[in-house]
Amino acid sequence: MTLELSRADRARLGGEGGPGVARAMRILVAAAEAMGATRLLDITRAHLDGCLYHGRASLDFVERLVAEGARVLVPTTLNVGSLDLLHPELVRLDPATAEAARRLMDAYVALGARPTWTCAPYLLEDRPALGEQVAWAESNAIVFANSVLGARTERYGDFLDACCAVTGRAPAVGLHTDEGRRARLLVRVRGVPEPLARSTAGLAALGHLLGRAAGHEVPVVDGLPTALGEDGLKALGAAAASSGAVGLVHVVGSTPEAPSVEAALGGRPPLRELSIGPAELRRARDELSTAGDGRIGAVSLGTPHASERELDRILELARHVGSLAVPCFVNTGRSTLARLEADGRAGALRSAGITVVTDTCTYVTPILQGIEQPVMTDSAKWAWYAPGNLGVRVVFGTTEECLRSAAAGRAWRDEALWGTA
Amino acid sequence: MRLLAARCLAEGEAAGPALALAEPLSLWGGLDPSSGVVIDEHHPQRGAVVTGRILVMRSGRGSSSSSSVLAEAVRVGTAPAAIVLHEADAIVAIGAIVARELYGSALPVVALEEPEAYAAASAAERLAVRAAMGTATVVIDGAAGG
Numbered sequence: 305m306t307l308e309l310s311r312a313d314r315a316r317l318g319g320e321g322g323p324g325v326a327r328a329m330r331i332l333v334a335a336a337e338a339m340g341a342t343r344l345l346d347i348t349r350a351h352l353d354g355c356l357y358h359g360r361a362s363l364d365f366v367e368r369l370v371a372e373g374a375r376v377l378v379p380t381t382l383n384v385g386s387l388d389l390l391h392p393e394l395v396r397l398d399p400a401t402a403e404a405a406r407r408l409m410d411a412y413v414a415l416g417a418r419p420t421w422t423c424a425p426y427l428l429e430d431r432p433a434l435g436e437q438v439a440w441a442e443s444n445a446i447v448f449a450n451s452v453l454g455a456r457t458e459r460y461g462d463f464l465d466a467c468c469a470v471t472g473r474a475p476a477v478g479l480h481t482d483e484g485r486r487a488r489l490l491v492r493v494r495g496v497p498e499p500l501a502r503s504t505a506g507l508a509a510l511g512h513l514l515g516r517a518a519g520h521e522v523p524v525v526d527g528l529p530t531a532l533g534e535d536g537l538k539a540l541g542a543a544a545a546s547s548g549a550v551g552l553v554h555v556v557g558s559t560p561e562a563p564s565v566e567a568a569l570g571g572r573p574p575l576r577e578l579s580i581g582p583a584e585l586r587r588a589r590d591e592l593s594t595a596g597d598g599r600i601g602a603v604s605l606g607t608p609h610a611s612e613r614e615l616d617r618i619l620e621l622a623r624h625v626g627s628l629a630v631p632c633f634v635n636t637g638r639s640t641l642a643r644l645e646a647d648g649r650a651g652a653l654r655s656a657g658i659t660v661v662t663d664t665c666t667y668v669t670p671i672l673q674g675i676e677q678p679v680m681t682d683s684a685k686w687a688w689y690a691p692g693n694l695g696v697r698v699v700f701g702t703t704e705e706c707l708r709s710a711a712a713g714r715a716w717r718d719e720a721l722w723g724t725a
Numbered sequence: 726m727r728l729l730a731a732r733c734l735a736e737g738e739a740a741g742p743a744l745a746l747a748e749p750l751s752l753w754g755g756l757d758p759s760s761g762v763v764i765d766e767h768h769p770q771r772g773a774v775v776t777g778r779i780l781v782m783r784s785g786r787g788s789s790s791s792s793s794v795l796a797e798a799v800r801v802g803t804a805p806a807a808i809v810l811h812e813a814d815a816i817v818a819i820g821a822i823v824a825r826e827l828y829g830s831a832l833p834v835v836a837l838e839e840p841e842a843y844a845a846a847s848a849a850e851r852l853a854v855r856a857a858m859g860t861a862t863v864v865i866d867g868a869a870g871g
Contacts, residue, residue, distance in 0.1 A: 337858055338733070338734040358790060361793060365796070458815070461791060463822075
């Protein structure tokens with residue numbers, strides 16, 4: 305099994321597009337061989353995850369490409385950086401790191417990508433269509449593009465995403481192919497009451513279990529209410545892509561390639577089956593919490609970046625619960641925030657005591673500082689990564705539980721929703 | 726000594742003491758590249774040091790930022806000497822491929838896709854990895870010092 309390159313691929317490899325393109329092509333070819341690809345395919349767009357500062361290597365890579373003349377060949381969006389460029393006072397990085405982080409973000413713009421700075425590029429107006437071949441990075445964006453939009457992307461990471469954007473090519477393997485998109489793991493959801501099954505936190509808890517069980521097999525979930533909203537599917541996918549290497553989740557009755565279990569399985573029996581009920585969801589909720597139900601020090605919402613609907617819901621809840629006893633943060637994309645700024649909802653959120661963060665996220669950069677008590681979140685992804693990244697303890701719950709807890713200053717549980725242990 | 730056929734994901738050669746992880750580790754959020762220490766709160770081997778070890782783990786996990794963390798660990802000098810996986814993982818491979826492009830230092834990454842071979846490697850104390858495109862081997866070396 306060898307990788308066959310097109311004439312144009314070989315020309316790029318040979319330096320026709322300049323040394324930066326040749327370097328990107330060299331990395332793409334080595335990666336394609338590692339992935340077992342026999343050919344490359346054309347992509348129509350890319351989403352790059354390399355703008356979060358992980359150290360000097362991040363910067364060395366993209367500055368080398370830019371200096372060598374490489375530019376993106378397809379429309380390209382950018383994931384979060386380590387800075388909130390609209391609200392710089394929120395991020396307390398040391399000046400040297402902040403400068404390097406800014407340099408990194410600038411370098412990706414110099415590469416020709418749009419400064420969207422969001423982990424939820426699927427919330428932007430122009431998004432990939434069913435069947436479109438793209439190269440997306442950022443685990444939650446990948447799973448959303450594949451599952452909810454039915455676009456086709458492998459699980460790209462930093463570096464390879466940029467190499468695809470610069471060459472307009474990607475390895476024709478895995479989730480780009482019909483075969484790679486067939487479900488192998490059948491997950492039956494049984495006995496979960498509809499309010500929990502439709503709540504974003506309930507779906508996030510389910511996603512957490514899916515990621516644990518699936519590794520990087522493609523799962524199909526049966527037994528959920530049909531026509532689930534995009535916010536719920538976003539929470540489910542983000543959780544599955546954090547606890548596991550999941551890049552596609554078929555949800556029968558909600559995602560475009562899963563009109564039925566059989567369709568998602570591609571007419572073959574599943575390799576494995578798994579059953580999940582309310583007791584498992586409750587256990588997942590508790591597993592995602594590293595602190596008990598006592599006092600909390602802050603609330604963090606909007607991981608992945610909150611949609612307009614989610615922000616409306618947060619505003620409604622914040623008004624309902626009254627004044628907040630602890631700091632409450634919500635992360636969102638700058639293009640979403642622009643719509644809320646235009647009609648006064650952003651001001652209303654701030655008046656309700658909520659700090660809006662854009663361009664970055666509260667779990668990847670120092671924003672929540674000096675907070676000793678646990679932080680409550682409605683995001684399984686935040687709950688999964690924040691303890692390691694920030695050294696905080698977390699309580700995971702629904703958006704409503706988070707807002708009520710923010711008002712009370714201690715974790716409040718809707719036990720009726722989650723059921724008894 | 727036992728020779729296991731592997732699949733090459735990133736080229737290079739290395740030998741050293743093995744560190745077999747009981748669960749997959751997301752390098753991003755799970756490995757501190759400045760120290761080489763496993764910092765994932767959920768990981769049973771939190772606190773282990775990967776530097777210079779032949780890291781054996783079933784698969785990659787989670788965020789696509791793991792490639793950057795691995796490349797940064799190579800740059801700083803805290804990276805494992807090699808990585809042996811069971812399931813091929815592009816995110817891990819790319820970190821190593823880019824590190825070689827940028828810094829010229831090879832961190833071989835291979836996949837032992839045979840369950841029995843992977844089980845044998847994860848029980849070994851010392852391993853040697855030789856990986857080139859098309860051919861790769863993992864050598865289990867029982868003798869101290871290899």
